[in-house]
Amino acid sequence: MREYDVIIVGAGHAGCEAAAAAARRGARVALVTLRADDPGTLSCNPAVGGIGKGHLVTEIDALGGIMGRVTDAARLQSRLLNRSKGPAVHGPRAQVDRALYRAAMAAVLAEFPGLSIVTAAVEGLVLDQGRITGVETSAGHLAAPAVVLTTGTFLGGVMHIGSQREAGGRVGAQASDLGAALRAMGLPVSRLKTGTPARLDGRSIDWSVLEWQHGDGDDPRFSRFGQRNGHPPIPCAITRTNAETHRIIRDHLGESALYGGHIDSVGPRYCPSIEDKVVRFGDRDGHQIFLEPEGYDDISIYPNGLSTSLPLHVQEKFIRSIRGLEQVAIMRPGYAIEYDHVDPRALTPGLAARAVPGLFLAGQINGTTGYEEAAAQGLVAGANAAALALGLPDLIVDRTQAYIGVMIDDLTLHGVAEPYRMFTSRAEYRLRLRADNADQRLTPLGEALGLVPAAQAAAFAAEQAERERARTLLNSLTATPHQLASHGIEVRQDGQSRSLFEWLRFPAVTHEAARRVWPELATVSDDLLASLAVDANYAAYIARQEAEVAALRRDEALALPAGLDFATVAGLSKEMVERLSRARPQTLGAASRVPGITPAALIALLPHTSRRNPELAA
Amino acid sequence: MTDTIAALASGRPPAALAIIRISGPAALAVVQRLAGRVPPPRRLSLCRLHHAGQLLDEALVAVFPGPASASGEDLAELHLHGGPAVVAGVLDAVTAQPGVRLAEPGEYTRRAFANGRMDLAQVEGLADLVSAETASQRDQALALAGGALGRLADAWRERCLNVLAEAEAGLDFAEDEADVAERLDEAAREQLTAMADELAAVIADATRAMRIRDGLSIAVTGPPNVGKSSLVNALAMRDVAIVTAIPGTTRDAIEVPIDLAGVAAVLIDTAGLRDTDDPVEAIGIARARARAAAADLVISVSSAEAPAWPDTAGLRLLNKCDLAAPGVPPDVLRVSAATGAGLPALRDWLADWAHRLTRPGEPALLAHARHRAAFADAKAALRDAALAPEPVLRAEALRLAAHAFGRIAGRVGVDDVLDRIFSRFCIGK
Ligand SMILES: Cc1cc2nc3c(=O)[nH]c(=O)nc-3n(C[C@H](O)[C@H](O)[C@H](O)COP(=O)(O)OP(=O)(O)OC[C@H]3O[C@@H](n4cnc5c(N)ncnc54)[C@H](O)[C@@H]3O)c2cc1C
Ligand SMILES: Nc1nc2c(ncn2[C@@H]2O[C@H](COP(=O)(O)OP(=O)(O)O)[C@@H](O)[C@H]2O)c(=O)[nH]1
Numbered sequence A: 001m002r003e004y005d006v007i008i009v010g011a012g013h014a015g016c017e018a019a020a021a022a023a024r025r026g027a028r029v030a031l032v033t034l035r036a037d038d039p040g041t042l043s044c045n046p047a048v049g050g051i052g053k054g055h056l057v058t059e060i061d062a063l064g065g066i067m068g069r070v071t072d073a074a075r076l077q078s079r080l081l082n083r084s085k086g087p088a089v090h091g092p093r094a095q096v097d098r099a100l101y102r103a104a105m106a107a108v109l110a111e112f113p114g115l116s117i118v119t120a121a122v123e124g125l126v127l128d129q130g131r132i133t134g135v136e137t138s139a140g141h142l143a144a145p146a147v148v149l150t151t152g153t154f155l156g157g158v159m160h161i162g163s164q165r166e167a168g169g170r171v172g173a174q175a176s177d178l179g180a181a182l183r184a185m186g187l188p189v190s191r192l193k194t195g196t197p198a199r200l201d202g203r204s205i206d207w208s209v210l211e212w213q214h215g216d217g218d219d220p221r222f223s224r225f226g227q228r229n230g231h232p233p234i235p236c237a238i239t240r241t242n243a244e245t246h247r248i249i250r251d252h253l254g255e256s257a258l259y260g261g262h263i264d265s266v267g268p269r270y271c272p273s274i275e276d277k278v279v280r281f282g283d284r285d286g287h288q289i290f291l292e293p294e295g296y297d298d299i300s301i302y303p304n305g306l307s308t309s310l311p312l313h314v315q316e317k318f319i320r321s322i323r324g325l326e327q328v329a330i331m332r333p334g335y336a337i338e339y340d341h342v343d344p345r346a347l348t349p350g351l352a353a354r355a356v357p358g359l360f361l362a363g364q365i366n367g368t369t370g371y372e373e374a375a376a377q378g379l380v381a382g383a384n385a386a387a388l389a390l391g392l393p394d395l396i397v398d399r400t401q402a403y404i405g406v407m408i409d410d411l412t413l414h415g416v417a418e419p420y421r422m423f424t425s426r427a428e429y430r431l432r433l434r435a436d437n438a439d440q441r442l443t444p445l446g447e448a449l450g451l452v453p454a455a456q457a458a459a460f461a462a463e464q465a466e467r468e469r470a471r472t473l474l475n476s477l478t479a480t481p482h483q484l485a486s487h488g489i490e491v492r493q494d495g496q497s498r499s500l501f502e503w504l505r506f507p508a509v510t511h512e513a514a515r516r517v518w519p520e521l522a523t524v525s526d527d528l529l530a531s532l533a534v535d536a537n538y539a540a541y542i543a544r545q546e547a548e549v550a551a552l553r554r555d556e557a558l559a560l561p562a563g564l565d566f567a568t569v570a571g572l573s574k575e576m577v578e579r580l581s582r583a584r585p586q587t588l589g590a591a592s593r594v595p596g597i598t599p600a601a602l603i604a605l606l607p608h609t610s611r612r613n614p615e616l617a618a
Numbered sequence B: 001m002t003d004t005i006a007a008l009a010s011g012r013p014p015a016a017l018a019i020i021r022i023s024g025p026a027a028l029a030v031v032q033r034l035a036g037r038v039p040p041p042r043r044l045s046l047c048r049l050h051h052a053g054q055l056l057d058e059a060l061v062a063v064f065p066g067p068a069s070a071s072g073e074d075l076a077e078l079h080l081h082g083g084p085a086v087v088a089g090v091l092d093a094v095t096a097q098p099g100v101r102l103a104e105p106g107e108y109t110r111r112a113f114a115n116g117r118m119d120l121a122q123v124e125g126l127a128d129l130v131s132a133e134t135a136s137q138r139d140q141a142l143a144l145a146g147g148a149l150g151r152l153a154d155a156w157r158e159r160c161l162n163v164l165a166e167a168e169a170g171l172d173f174a175e176d177e178a179d180v181a182e183r184l185d186e187a188a189r190e191q192l193t194a195m196a197d198e199l200a201a202v203i204a205d206a207t208r209a210m211r212i213r214d215g216l217s218i219a220v221t222g223p224p225n226v227g228k229s230s231l232v233n234a235l236a237m238r239d240v241a242i243v244t245a246i247p248g249t250t251r252d253a254i255e256v257p258i259d260l261a262g263v264a265a266v267l268i269d270t271a272g273l274r275d276t277d278d279p280v281e282a283i284g285i286a287r288a289r290a291r292a293a294a295a296d297l298v299i300s301v302s303s304a305e306a307p308a309w310p311d312t313a314g315l316r317l318l319n320k321c322d323l324a325a326p327g328v329p330p331d332v333l334r335v336s337a338a339t340g341a342g343l344p345a346l347r348d349w350l351a352d353w354a355h356r357l358t359r360p361g362e363p364a365l366l367a368h369a370r371h372r373a374a375f376a377d378a379k380a381a382l383r384d385a386a387l388a389p390e391p392v393l394r395a396e397a398l399r400l401a402a403h404a405f406g407r408i409a410g411r412v413g414v415d416d417v418l419d420r421i422f423s424r425f426c427i428g429k
């Protein structure tokens, strides 16, 4: 029997990030997982980031997390999605080499002396008087005051291919029945489903007839401190489904696990199987399919957009109806998977299970889907598990600070009706929460909590000083429209002298033009100038949002007592009592975001609030 | 647990009848205790009310089990004989029951709101209804209390959310279906401009709604001693303003509400306009000019003793037509405050004018400054959205627009407006 501060169960994306976060705060960590090669395994799409998800990765990085660094080291190609839609929704995305990703993850985890990886199956949680004291594993008992469960889709996992079903967390991995233990501890458990496409043998694809999609030339990175792998970027190919594909799928719908009545749990609407797409958008003449390589030395191709639970012979038939795939060999069929998850309304904003002191949950077990969502929660749960074990302050991120905060707030207040994925539209303060300013938003917080390595903190401080200097310079340089015109810059002649910071909002004042007018700008790098231009562009909108943020902070500072029995609050209707009891908001602000809560109900709660230390809420 | 509240819902006793309302979980139990039974729901039943072995009154009792009641809770109404001793005795007996207390001002309405029986605009409409004095104010308040504004705002919010949803799809799903975004862009711009124009028309109508709610203002101006105060008294049919033969009697503007064939209006009697050395009168005259400038109508009065025809956009009146007056232009109305001659014609003229301005047959909804501000914010946000230089800013502007409409029904945010509204209610409403 060995002593740890924190035990992490499962070395998926949530588990690895949780272990690293706890270790950065100085905890002795056991990362217990089924197989030695679990860390860094991408169970589905070999890509990290994207719209909304890319924000999460930059935020993880800003808090000293590891996903961005590992991705940078494993990338095959990277692109900035939504480039034309505005900086607030830019979504950095990278395709990665599976093997490199695993290797990079192993290397990063090995950097932490206090972190040990234990290959074993966790079979039960050990409690003493309702508090967690450790876990029971196939390799014996492990003791720790804090345990983070990050078992992904493995709880009660059942895989479906057509009418075939098999227990398992993903192909080649056993399922786990920890779900029963969670139920027994009073945690609300229900079922969700998701799916994955077949994997194709790249050697059997006719690449010559396909269109290519290359990465962006500037190869955007997630981590300012990450290393590139030095390999050349490789492109993806694009093809489409067609009327024949759709006809085959329609003819065999009855054999699909989804449509044949074998699965009735809820899957994500935004990541539909190809069956779903044909049923719901049958009028479209085709759906775009990306053929993504899984690695530099890997023949396996991931056909993004073809998730399915049809029987193998049907998969073969419809995939071969697609251009370029006429002769394709399937290496592994696609499948759907049903699994248990815990209703995240049972968790605190720090991802602790309210009913079981010492237990934390992160990742797909909380009803989310995606590597980035899992990793972001892992970081928060790991940091707070360490806080509990070592008596450190908690890491609480709110909606105004980060996508991480938006996600956790949504999960813990609304619960999930379908697998939860990050979208930019979930963030009401989207203009403030950008990938390009994640470090400004979070690094100081992470540093204060001991999550950010010293070198990163120092580099950040230097960048901030440089940013301040540049910002002051931009505010001090001024010009009239007339002066700009004399440099050949066409702006409206309103006679108004403006600072360069203000002029940056005008499309005619390009960065090259600005450099021509003000030679002093030579001391400001292109990246920094671009980032300041974003600030300038959004300044008016952000000022307006500041007022909303201030109001929200005020409400967040009004704490509701932890054990408040809402049924005893005068003036609350039965319905309000029910809604509030399920979501258990901790502040008046959180209560206002519980779906269906009326303003009058908030007024009724007001007398029960007490003012929290505003430092903590800010 | 929620308290049960009770209060006198009708006017101050003595009166022929008095109604006590009881709302909350104990309402039916109170009826059981006092009447010895709970009569069938939603029907008036004759019951004898007893307390402490004493017969209090023979009353008509109706119970309305929640949530299908006005407050959303169990509700009972006791229709009593309206003597002060009866009312006091029954109220004492009711509030002596466990869990029952006297209601605070506006508490019934607040509960109806809390229980989702009313939205914020309906609450405002109810307040207007309670204080409505004219038919057109009543019609407008009824429309508001019936949820018409809430429905209008919701429909607008829905439209904004629909466009927003498309805009957001372009931002969050560009990855999946590349053609979504471009297709949306042009159509959205046109649609948003059209929506903003449509809103501008709705907002223009707000002036009319405010006039119905707050009444039209009519300033009565002219030189001293022409009979302005006499005219105001004659039109209001009571002596409100002081009338003397001494010029400069009226020092301050006096407001007198009148009903112009169902439309509310306020007559403003002003100090006579003349040069003066009296500082108090001078202030009165400055006020008179200000009121005239802000009024919906200015009546310029002169008298047969010294006819004068100022150039004005308003109505020109010649008073004292009982005395001889030569050469009166045809559009000048001739009246006599002393004899009443010409007053019916003047009333008809004013009623016509009032109806033209307020069109009382068509209820106008944006009666409160709060409503107008929300609609104006939404319009500005829609214009921003149409012109937004990048899709993410368009979405932001649309969010603001939807938010503005949500404010009408109180769907978002708590603000102090709530407390102000609720405190305007008298107990029991
Ligand atoms: C079939 C499938 C399709 C998916 N499709 C998509 C997709 O299209 N897009 C997308 O964004 N995401 C997809 N996902 C989701 C994504 O893979 C997950 O959301 C993400 O990996 C979750 O991370 P996690 O850390 O919570 O769990 P996982 O990455 O699943 O890791 C769980 C870990 O826990 C370990 N473990 C489980 N039980 C025990 C135990 N009892 N003892 C010890 N260790 C244990 C496992 O070995 C594993 O390493 C898919 C997942 C699956 C399985
Ligand atoms: N003959 C006559 N006298 C009037 C009439 N209306 C008002 N007066 C008299 O005119 C004097 C001034 O009236 P008042 O209403 O105070 O005038 P104001 O200064 O314009 O407000 C009073 O003595 C009134 O009795 C009218 O129609 N006919």
Ligand SMILES: [Mg+2]
Binding pocket: B228, B229, B230, B241, B242, B249, B250, B270, B272
């Ligand atoms: Mg007078």
